[in-house]
Amino acid sequence: MITEEKKEEKSLNFIEEIIEADLQAGKYKEIITRFPPEPNGYLHIGHASSICLNFGLTKKFPGYTNLRFDDTNPTTEDTEYVESIKNDIRWMGFEWENELYASDYFDTLYGYAIQLIHKGLAYVDDSSSEEIATLKGTPSEPGRNSPFRDRSVEENRLLFEQMKNGTFPDGSRTLRAKIDMAHTNMLMRDPILYRIKHAHHHRTGNNWCIYPMYDFAHGQSDSIETVTHSICTLEFVPHRELYDWLIEQLGIYPSHQYEFARRNLNYTVTSKRKLLQLVQEKHVNGWDDPRMPTISGLRRRGYTPASIRDFCDRIGVARRENMIDVGLLEFCVREDLNKTSLRRMAVLDPLKVVITNFPEELSETCLSENNPEDIAAGMREILFTREIFIEREDFMEVPSKKYFRLAPGKMVRLKGAYIIQAESVVKDENGEITEVHCTYVENSKSGQDTTGINVKGTLHWVSAKHGVPVEVRLYDRLFSVENVASEEGDFKDYINPDSLNIITGYAEPALRDAKPGESFQFLRKGYFAADPDGSTEKPVFNRTVTLRDNWAKAAEK
RNA sequence: UGGCUGAUGGUGUAAUGGUAACACAGGACAUUUUGGUUGUCUCGUUCAAGGUUCGAGUCCUUGUCGGCCAACCA
Numbered sequence: 001m002i003t004e005e006k007k008e009e010k011s012l013n014f015i016e017e018i019i020e021a022d023l024q025a026g027k028y029k030e031i032i033t034r035f036p037p038e039p040n041g042y043l044h045i046g047h048a049s050s051i052c053l054n055f056g057l058t059k060k061f062p063g064y065t066n067l068r069f070d071d072t073n074p075t076t077e078d079t080e081y082v083e084s085i086k087n088d089i090r091w092m093g094f095e096w097e098n099e100l101y102a103s104d105y106f107d108t109l110y111g112y113a114i115q116l117i118h119k120g121l122a123y124v125d126d127s128s129s130e131e132i133a134t135l136k137g138t139p140s141e142p143g144r145n146s147p148f149r150d151r152s153v154e155e156n157r158l159l160f161e162q163m164k165n166g167t168f169p170d171g172s173r174t175l176r177a178k179i180d181m182a183h184t185n186m187l188m189r190d191p192i193l194y195r196i197k198h199a200h201h202h203r204t205g206n207n208w209c210i211y212p213m214y215d216f217a218h219g220q221s222d223s224i225e226t227v228t229h230s231i232c233t234l235e236f237v238p239h240r241e242l243y244d245w246l247i248e249q250l251g252i253y254p255s256h257q258y259e260f261a262r263r264n265l266n267y268t269v270t271s272k273r274k275l276l277q278l279v280q281e282k283h284v285n286g287w288d289d290p291r292m293p294t295i296s297g298l299r300r301r302g303y304t305p306a307s308i309r310d311f312c313d314r315i316g317v318a319r320r321e322n323m324i325d326v327g328l329l330e331f332c333v334r335e336d337l338n339k340t341s342l343r344r345m346a347v348l349d350p351l352k353v354v355i356t357n358f359p360e361e362l363s364e365t366c367l368s369e370n371n372p373e374d375i376a377a378g379m380r381e382i383l384f385t386r387e388i389f390i391e392r393e394d395f396m397e398v399p400s401k402k403y404f405r406l407a408p409g410k411m412v413r414l415k416g417a418y419i420i421q422a423e424s425v426v427k428d429e430n431g432e433i434t435e436v437h438c439t440y441v442e443n444s445k446s447g448q449d450t451t452g453i454n455v456k457g458t459l460h461w462v463s464a465k466h467g468v469p470v471e472v473r474l475y476d477r478l479f480s481v482e483n484v485a486s487e488e489g490d491f492k493d494y495i496n497p498d499s500l501n502i503i504t505g506y507a508e509p510a511l512r513d514a515k516p517g518e519s520f521q522f523l524r525k526g527y528f529a530a531d532p533d534g535s536t537e538k539p540v541f542n543r544t545v546t547l548r549d550n551w552a553k554a555a556e557k
Numbered sequence: 558u559g560g561c562u563g564a565u566g567g568u569g570u571a572a573u574g575g576u577a578a579c580a581c582a583g584g585a586c587a588u589u590u591u592g593g594u595u596g597u598c599u600c601g602u603u604c605a606a607g608g609u610u611c612g613a614g615u616c617c618u619u620g621u622c623g624g625c626c627a628a629c630c631a
Contacts, residue, residue, distance in 0.1 A: 010579095011571055038631050073630060129629055138627055140559040174629055184560040186627050195629035214631050237561060238626050261563090261624090272631090314580065316570045321624055325568050328581050338594065373594070404592080413590055446590065458590045524591045551592040 013317040015053070015258055019061055019229060031063035031228045035089070035096070036218065038070045039081035039202070041272040042287040042294040043088045045308070045329070049263045052312035054231060055094040066225055067096035071103045072217045074201035082202070084287070088295040093305045098225075102217045103203045105224055109212045110164065112220060112250050113175060113193060117156045121249055122193060123149055124159040125176050132174070135181070136189055142182035143189045149178065163196055166209045170196050175210075179245065187242050191215055219243040222255035230255050233262040234319065260317045265326050266482040268293045274491055283495055284478070290531075290542045291478045291499050301475065302519050302529030302544030304340075307333040323483060330545045337519055337527045337544070342370045342377060345415065345460040346507035346522040346541075348472055350389035352464060355420060357439045358386040363465065366446060368416035382508055384417045387464035389506050391524075394459050395436055397425060402554070404456035406436065412457040415523060419444040419455055460523040467506035471540040472528070474501040512536050519544065 012020060022028055033054040037047065058065045067089065071077050089096065116122035125132065125148045137143030151159075160175055162168065175194035183189050193216040198209045212220075219242075222230045230243075240257045247254050269275065270293055278284050278292070287294050290301035298308065311332040315324050345368075363383040370377035390406065399407040406412050411421045418440040426435040444451045480496040481487055487494055507522075514520065514530035522528050526546040534540030 011573095013570085017573090036631095040631080070631065076630075132629080133627070136627055138559085141627095142559095143627085171629065186560085189627085192629055197629080211629095213629075218631080234562075235625060236631090241561090259562090263569095266568090314569075318570070320563055322569065325582070328569075331581060334593090343591080368590095372589095372591085402592095415590065419590095449590090455590085457592085460591075521591085521593085524593070547591075547593050549592070554592080 014319070015229070015231060015260065015317060016057070016060065018258065019057065022228070023061060028228050029062070031058060031061050032066070032226055033057050033063070033229050033231060034066040034068045034100075034222065034225065034227050036068045036070045036221075036232075037085050038073070038076075039078060039085060040073070040076040041081060041276055042084050042292075042296055044270050044272075044275065044295065045265060045268070045293045045298065046263055046270040047088075048092060048295060048308050049312045049315070049317075050231070050233075051089060051092055051094060052309055053260070053317055055096075056313075057229070057231075063228070064097035065094075066098045066100055066227070068100040068102065068221060068225070070214070070218060070221075071101055071201070071203065072211050072214065074197060074199040074204075074211060077202050079202050084296065088299075091299060091305060092295065092308065100221075100225065101203060102212075102221050103201060105217070105221055106204060106208055106212070108224060109217060109220055112252075113160065113212075113216070114157065115250060116177065116193075117160060117175075118153060119249065120153060121178050122175055123151050123156050123178055124163065125149070125174050125190075125192075126172070127174075129171065132192075136186065137181070139186060145181050146176070146190070149190070160194075163194065163210050164208075166198065168196055170198055172196065177242075177246070185238055185241050187215070187238050188245070191242060215239060215242050216246065219246055219255065219257070220250070220252070222257075223247055223250075223253040226253050227255045230257045232257060232259055234259045235262070259319070261319050261322060263315055264321075264323045264483075264485075265293065265329070266323055267326050267477040267479050267484075269479065269484050269491060271485075277492070278478075281492075283492065290473070290475055293478075299517075300529070300531065301542055302337075302527055303329075303333050304336050304519070307336040310336065326477070333545055334527065334548070337521065339373050340371075341519045341521045341527060343368070343372070343523055344508055344511055344520045345382070345462055346470065346472070346505050346511065346525065346528075347389040347391055347460065347462045347467070348474075348503060348505040348522075348525060349392040350462075350506055351392040351395055351433065352435045353388050353390050353420070353461070354435055354437050355386050355388070355418075355440050356423070356437050360386055362386070363463070364417075366416045368446075380510060382416060383463050383466045384414075385463040385465045388414070388461045389464055389467060390414075390436075390459050390461050394457075395422070395433070397433065400555070405459060406438075406457070410457075411441070411453065411455045412459050413444075413446075413455050414461050415458050416446045417461070418446075419449075419451070419453055460525070462506045462508055464506075466509055468509050468512055469504050469538070470507045470511060471534070471538060472503050472505050473531070473540065473542050474503065475499060475543055476501070507539070511539055511541075514539055514541075521547075 035054045055065045135144045174192045176190045194210045288296035367379045395406045420438040420440045424437045481494045516532040519529045527544040528541040531540040
C-alpha cells in the first residue's frame with residue numbers, strides 16, 4: 001500500500017459537534033446563527049473571533065447568519081457605530097443574510113411583556129435602584145420580595161401602559177419578571193425587564209421612553225428570527241436559565257444559547273469601555289489608530305482579512321480561560337504578506353555610502369525581483385548611483401563576532417547591484433560616522449557576477465540621488481505588560497510610551513505611487529502599509545510587523 | 558456560607574475508554590543575493606489523591622486551584 005493519505009480532517013470544535021449532532025438527529029434542516037453587536041463602539045479582534053465563528057458555521061453547515069444590532073440602550077448607541085460595524089464585517093469577508101435590529105422588535109417585545117403581566121409573571125416595581133439592590137440579597141444570601149410584587153394584573157397592566165406613555169420620570173419604575181427572590185441564580189431574582197429612559201434612540205427616535213433590558217430582548221430577538229444556535233461568551237452562562245425561562249413562559253420559538261470562552265490577547269485590551277477611553281482621552285488617534293486592536297485599526301496597520309481569519313481559525317473555540325500570544329497574530333500576517341506583498345527597498349535610518357570608483361554622473365539600471373515567492377510578480381528596475389544610503393545598523397566600524405554586514409575591509413552585496421568593500425569612514429566633530437567610503441567590485445553585478453566572490457551579507461540600499469523621503473510610522477505594542485487586566489491600578493498606567501515612533505526614511509521612487517492600504521515588504525525591515533495620510537509628495541507608511549529577525553535575537557545574547 | 562463553570566507542553570487547540578497529536582514560541586543544522594522564506598531535526602504535557610477497568614487525559618469519588626454571578630449595561 002503506497003498511498004493511504006486520507007487528508008486528516010480537522011476535528012470539530014465543541015459547537016460544531018453540537019450542530020452536527022443536531023443536524024444528524026434531524027432536529028434542524030438548516031441552522032441559523034447571528035452576530036449581535038451593540039452599536040456602541042468599534043469592532044475589535046475579539047469580535048473577529050465571534051464573526052468567524054458565527055459566519056463560519058453557516059459556511060460549513062447549511063443555513064445562514066444574520067447581523068443583528070442589539071440596540072436596546074439608546075444612551076450609548078449611535079449610527080456611526082452601525083456603519084463601521086457593517087463595513088468591518090464586509091471587510092473581513094463575510095456577508096449577512098438579514099440586517100436586523102432589536103429595536104425593530106420593540107412593539108413585539110412590548111406585547112410579550114403584556115403577556116407576562118397577564119400570566120401574573122411580571123409586575124411593575126416602584127422601588128428605587130438602591131432598594132432593588134438591597135432586596136436582591138447576595139450570592140450566598142436569598143433576596144426578599146419587593147413590597148410591590150403582589151400588585152394585581154390590572155394594576156400592573158395600567159402602570160406599565162403609563163410607563164410606556166411617558167407618565168413617569170426615568171428611574172421611577174421598572175417592569176420585573178416575577179420568578180423567585182431566593183433563587184440561587186441571582187439573575188432569576190425577579191430580573192428587570194423594562195426601564196424608563198426618556199432618551200433619543202438612533203433608530204426609533206422619541207417613539208419610546210421605555211426600553212427592554214438585554215435579557216428581555218436578546219433571547220426574544222433570537223426567537224423571532226428562529227435562530228437555532230445563539231452563540232455568546234462565557235459570562236452569559238448564568239443568563240441562559242433566564243433565556244430559557246422567558247422563551248418557555250412566552251411559548252415562542254425555542255432558540256438555544258451556547259457559550260464559548262472569550263479570546264484574550266496578551267499586551268492588549270479589548271474592553272470596549274477601555275478602548276473608548278483610549279480614544280476619548282486621545283491616548284491614540286481614533287478608533288482606527290494602527291495601535292488599536294479594533295478591526296479598523298488592524299486594517300490601517302496593514303493586517304489582511306485572510307490573516308485575521310487564519311488567526312481566528314488557529315486559536316479555535318473552547319470553554320476554558322485563555323491568554324493568546326499576540327505573536328501568533330503577527331505570525332499569521334507575516335505568512336500571508338510574505339506570499340503576496342511586493343518587495344521594495346527603503347532605508348529607515350540612513351547612512352551615506354560613497355562608491356569612490358563609481359562614475360559621478362552615472363545612474364545604472366539594476367533589476368530586482370518584486371516577490372521571490374511569486375515569479376509572476378516580475379522584476380523591477382532600480383537605479384544605482386555613486387552615492388547611496390544604507391541602514392546605519394548595517395555598518396560597524398569595529399564589528400562584533402558573527403557580524404557579516406559592512407565593516408572596514410569587509411565586502412557585502414548590495415541587493416540587486418554590486419559587491420562593495422568598505423575602505424574608510426568620515427566622521428563629524430562628535431566622532432559620529434557621517435559617510436562610509438567604499439569601492440565596488442567590477443563584474444560583480446547581480447545576475448552577471450563573474451568574480452566568484454562569495455559574500456555573506458546582502459544589504460538593502462537606496463540611491464541618494466533618486467530616493468524619495470517617506471514618513472514611516474513604527475508601531476510597537478500599546479501596552480507594556482502581558483495581562484493588562486490583572487495589573488493593579490489604572491490600566492492607562494501601563495501604556496507603552498514608545499508605542500509610536502515617527503521617522504523619515506528614504507525609499508525607492510516606485511513607493512511614491514503606493515495606494516492607501518497597499519502592503520509592501522521593505523526588504524529586511526518588515527511589512528509596511530501605505531497610510532491614507534500620505535500623498536505622492538510625502539508618502540506615509542505604517543509598519544505592520546517586523547520580519548522575523550534571528551540576528552537581533554542572537555545579538556541580544 | 559451559595560450557584561454556575563473550567564483545569565492537557567511556555568501559549569492555543571486536538572485525542573469521543575486503546576501509541577497523548579497539530580500549530581505558535583524556544584533551540585540546532587541545511588538552503589538562501591532578505592540574518593526573510595523554505596526544509597530537516599529538537600525541546601517539552603494530562604491539577605492532586607484514590608477508585609472502576611485488561612487498559613483512564615477521557616468514567617466515578619474526594620480534594621486543590623482558576624473564572625463568572627449581587628448594572629434600571631450588553
